[in-house]
Amino acid sequence: MSTETGNARIEARDITMRFGGLTALSDVCISVPPKSIVGLVGPNGAGKSTLFGVLSGLLTPTSGTVLMDGADVTRTTPQSRAARGMARTFQHPELFLSLTVREHVVLADRIRHARSRIWSDLFTGRGFARSSSAEDQRVDALVDALNLGAIRDRAVGDLPLGSCRLVEVARALAVEPSVMLLDEPSSGLDVRETEELANVMEAVVHDHGVSLLFVEHDVELVLRICDTVHVLDFGAKIAEGTPAEIRSDPSVRAAYLGEEIDDSVALREAAADIDQEAIA
Ligand SMILES: Nc1ncnc2c1ncn2[C@@H]1O[C@H](COP(=O)(O)OP(=O)(O)OP(=O)(O)O)[C@@H](O)[C@H]1O
Numbered sequence: 001m002s003t004e005t006g007n008a009r010i011e012a013r014d015i016t017m018r019f020g021g022l023t024a025l026s027d028v029c030i031s032v033p034p035k036s037i038v039g040l041v042g043p044n045g046a047g048k049s050t051l052f053g054v055l056s057g058l059l060t061p062t063s064g065t066v067l068m069d070g071a072d073v074t075r076t077t078p079q080s081r082a083a084r085g086m087a088r089t090f091q092h093p094e095l096f097l098s099l100t101v102r103e104h105v106v107l108a109d110r111i112r113h114a115r116s117r118i119w120s121d122l123f124t125g126r127g128f129a130r131s132s133s134a135e136d137q138r139v140d141a142l143v144d145a146l147n148l149g150a151i152r153d154r155a156v157g158d159l160p161l162g163s164c165r166l167v168e169v170a171r172a173l174a175v176e177p178s179v180m181l182l183d184e185p186s187s188g189l190d191v192r193e194t195e196e197l198a199n200v201m202e203a204v205v206h207d208h209g210v211s212l213l214f215v216e217h218d219v220e221l222v223l224r225i226c227d228t229v230h231v232l233d234f235g236a237k238i239a240e241g242t243p244a245e246i247r248s249d250p251s252v253r254a255a256y257l258g259e260e261i262d263d264s265v266a267l268r269e270a271a272a273d274i275d276q277e278a279i280a
Contacts, residue, residue: 008033008067009179009211010055010086015048015064017235024050025061026235030213032179035205037212042232043255048215049183051232055213056088056181057081069178074110081205085178091187093164097157100149101167104156105139108174113138115273138176146170146200162193169200173208180204182214194218198225219256223247231255 008031017025025047032038042048053059055066057078066074068084078086095104113135143152145164151159156167165185172180185201186194202225204210216222221231222244231239231246232256239246247253 007070009069010069010213012051012055012063013067013100015051015054015061017047017054017059017064018062024056024235027064028232028235028237030055030230030237030240032211032213033208033227034211035274036155036227037201037205037214037225039218039226039229040215040232041219041222041229045230045234047235048232050058050235052181052183053248056086058207062086070136075236082177085176086181087170087172087175087177087179088181089165089168089183089185091184093161093168095164095167095171097154098155100153101159101163102139102143102152103171104141104167104171105174106135107147109135109139109142113174142174145203146173147196158194161188162190162196165189165193165202166195169197169204173204173210177210179213182212182216184217186213186216186218194221201225 003187011029011031012159015025015028016023016251028047028051030038030040030051040048040051047166054061054064057076057080064074065072068081069085071082071084073081078088093207095188099107100118111245114143140152148163148166148170148179160165169180169182169185182201186199189197198221201212201214205212214222223246226243229238229243229246230238231249231252238251238255239249241249
């Protein structure tokens with residue numbers, strides 16, 4: 001199955017991953033072009049988390065290659081990939097509960113712009129007090145861009161999950177990545193929070209020029225905001241295409257029939273199509 005390659009921000013070529021006798025991924029290719037939103041979906045156990053682990057550097061594949069901007073990073077650490085411009089968020093937000101929204105963004109901004117201060121401020125007790133006006137401007141612009149202004153001084157431990165996910169996205173953006181991996185960003189969010197997150201994801205690509213790759217169970221969200229969608233099933237890629245192509249792909253329908261996509265608009269549309277075909 002063809003995957004566009006060349007100037008991809010991140011690309012997986014022919015990835016196979018075996019855990020003992022179990023083949024979790026088999027010759028999977030995926031490519032994330034600049035300024036694009038790419039979705040990765042598939043039924044439970046399809047291999048999504050494994051591929052995410054391989055791309056982010058947590059897992060070394062049995063065979064195959066991972067490239068960032070054309071450079072082979074297959075055997076590099078997550079930290080080294082971060083230095084090359086990769087940021088990620090987690091299914092369960094990993095935040096410091098007693099720090100405020102703004103403090104999270106300040107810390108990440110300092111990792112990008114004043115790394116040496118992080119440790120010296122800790123040891124001297126200066127903490128967040130000493131900031132430059134350039135830092136203030138960058139941090140406040142990001143906090144406002146993610147609609148976090150009203151809660152900027154609240155400790156994240158007091159915030160709902162939807163806000164915590166936006167804080168994670170703001171923190172990831174503060175290091176000025178070229179590509180962000182988001183692990184089930186809508187997990188646990190209600191409809192309104194999911195809508196807000198979708199808007200933020202689209203704005204992030206448009207305003208910051210970042211590419212996004214996200215693993216997601218909410219197939220309707222994926223089909224709504226992605227430029228390209230990849231579908232895994234039993235460790236193999238069974239489809240790749242635009243949301244319209246994925247909606248009408250018979251192998252995708254077959255993989256999902258009877259599963260969580262049942263409740264989504266996508267499958268209702270697919271089911272309607274099948275009914276029409278049956279009538280005709
Ligand atoms: N560390 C591991 N050791 C052994 N088997 C593993 C390991 N990690 C994943 N697997 C197996 O690999 C297969 C793919 O799992 P993976 O978690 O990547 O799927 P997934 O698509 O993310 O599933 P889900 O949607 O349920 O999270 C499964 O059969 C799983 O049991």
